[in-house]
Amino acid sequence: MxxxxxxxxxxxxxxxxxxxxxxxxxxxxxxxxxxxxxxxxxxxxxxxxxxxxxxxxxxxxxxxxxxxxxxxxxxxxxxxxxxxxxxxxxxxxxxxxxxxxxxxxxxxxxxxxxxxxxxxxxxxxxxxxxxxxxxxxxxxxxxxxxxxxxxxxxxxxxxxxxxxxxxxxxxxxxxxxxxxxxxxxATMEGSHTYRIRDVIKYIMNHADQNFRIEELAVLANMSAASLHRHFKEVTAMSPIQFQKQLRLQEARRLLLSQSTDAAEVAFQVGYESPSQFSREYSRMFGLPPREDIKRLRGMDQ
Known part of the structure; x- marks a missing residue:
């Protein structure tokens, strides 16, 4: 240096x-x-x-x-x-x-x-x-x-x-x-990254809603296969994985800020199955929702 x-x-x-x-x-x-x-x-x-x-x-x-x-x-x-x-x-x-x-x-x-x-x-x-x-x-x-x-x-x-x-x-x-x-x-109109950025904005604004990859492909003016490939190249995730991360981050925030049970939060962020929500939450954060939030609140005391 x-x-x-x-x-x-x-x-x-x-x-x-x-x-x-x-x-x-x-x-x-x-x-x-x-x-x-x-x-x-x-x-x-x-x-x-x-x-x-x-x-x-x-x-x-x-x-x-x-x-x-x-x-x-x-x-x-x-x-x-x-x-x-x-x-x-x-x-x-x-x-x-x-x-x-x-x-x-x-x-x-x-x-x-x-x-x-x-x-x-x-x-x-x-x-x-x-x-x-x-x-x-x-x-x-x-x-x-x-x-x-x-x-x-x-x-x-x-x-x-x-x-x-x-x-x-x-x-x-x-x-x-x-x-x-x-x-x-990311700023050049027409580039693959620019078009993926538009898809990212859509997913972030509709993270609690289900979508089909074909719908996102129309938004990006790509084929479904091309969208999936370029989305992963840009974000290191598939569109579904990207949405899942957004949902689980939002769920954790809601559980920390509200006196709400995990099942209700699961529905709020777009999950139809509380058990699936609990499995995916545990996989991402290392503990089931209730135990994770209890641990986090204990750290703040």
């Missing part, structure tokens, strides 16, 4: 530590920028990962997408190009050396704006890429991230003008990187 990269890492760690005095995800004065701190190794957290760029400056984390595992640590970043149901776990952290990360959410419109004002060489879009990737941050990318983070320190009057510029620079550097084509594909 060069001296410049080491200095950037150290400065980012110091700034994140300063503005996140307790564990968790912290919003900032910069829209779409979040600071993350964890002082202990965590158990897997299940959630939908929105399109975002996340760089780690201290500790390590592992994200599971379908059967794909992404591990990243200091100086590396992870990008999700579409909404994806994942589980994430901090695997290296301590009170003396907490896990520290910076997360920047973005929209397709912001990516398109960068692409429209850049002179990227033509790149082939026939090969569908996974909608999540890990890469090592180049010094110039780290420099842009540091300049964005510096705005948090008594520069609130500069944020409206400079934060969008630094954000565009970060996205530009990611697009130029070795996996940038995956990010580009």
């Amino acid at each position: 060069s001296d410049g990269v080491h200095e950037h890492q150290h400065e980012l760690a110091r700034r994140i530590d300063r503005y996140s005095n307790k564990d968790g995800v912290h919003s900032t004065a910069i829209p779409s920028l979040f600071l993350i701190r964890e002082s202990v190794v965590t158990e897997p957290i299940f959630r939908v990962n929105e399109p975002s760029f996340c760089i780690v400056v201290q500790g390590q984390k592992e994200v599971l997408l379908g059967q794909d595992r992404f591990r990243y640590g200091p100086g590396s970043y992870i990008v999700a190009t579409v909404d994806l149901p994942v589980s994430g776990q901090v695997i290296q952290a301590s009170s003396q050396t907490p896990y520290l990360a910076l997360k920047l959410e973005f929209t397709s419109r912001e990516i398109l704006e960068v692409l429209n004002h850049s002179d990227f060489p033509a790149r082939p879009h026939k090969t569908t890429r996974r909608a999540m990737f890990v890469s090592q941050a180049e010094p110039s990318l780290l420099d842009a991230v540091v300049r964005l983070a510096r705005l948090l320190e008594d520069h609130s009057e500069d944020i409206p003008l400079l934060a969008p510029l630094f954000k565009k620079e970060i996205l530009y550097k990611v697009l130029k990187g070795p996996h940038g084509i995956a990010l580009e594909q």
